[in-house]
Amino acid sequence: MTDFDSLKPDPSMIGDVADAPFAILPEPEAMFRKRAARLRAGGDNNALTPYIHFLAALCDVQADCVAATPLADGPSQNSARPLKGERCAPGDDFDRVARDFFKRAAEIPMPEPSKAALANLDGLPLAPLVRALAEDEDAAHGMAEHIFVAAALQVYLTRLSARLDVTKLEPDEPGVCPSCGAHAASSFVAGWRGAQGLRFCSCAMCSTLWRYVRVRCVACGTTKGISYREIDGAGGAAKAECCAECGAYTKIIYQNIAPDAEPAADDILSLGLDVLVSEEGWRRAGFNPFLIGY
């Protein structure tokens, strides 16, 4: 279904939008709490309910971890994608953050295989698991450990991205996070004053949001052959932007329709839309480590 009317900017907001920043950096603790609350609120009556409640508990642990371990000096910002090295091969600080996260996560109720995977991480070097997540999503597929490593890496990278100088971030290749170089998980039309109606891509790893054209494929950058799908009767807060040029789709979450929407949480809560469009043959472009295997 194509819905171009809803894509027109609100003219009354143009003055607001002119000053909107290119990127928005996270406030880590508040963001993980909001994500947990959003997952909890939207996670019932969903085929994934037990998994969503587990993820909500993980997000609360992520929030608890934000202030728990000290980090060395802020990242240097002398190049594009300043956090790419930390995402693909993080240093000792990450190890401390991750070990603290694993210890706290062990308190969450979870199925036996997840518990075993978490215990298994105790003796494992983390670098190969991080590399699998960063370079080869297929290698991470099916590993029960990956979800915990990804969640710990989110804490670490989000803490680092919060320390970046937002004015130094610049547009990168289509759909690539200007902070850490990960591919966008999904996209988001803002409902808050100052950015109303603007579209942002969201990074599932470092939680940076960055501006993106409203009607443009996030995977290949084309503006041609774009169409939209949504689940009938679901309220229209999530749509899939499908690209005939490259066959990929990226979700758009509309915060003006769902004011409590949070990019990563709503990406998970709208999994039914992924099922619908993938059955039509579209390929998901967005990378969200909590959706590997779905």
Ligand SMILES: [Zn+2]
């Ligand atoms: Zn990022």
Ligand SMILES: [Zn+2]
């Ligand atoms: Zn495309």
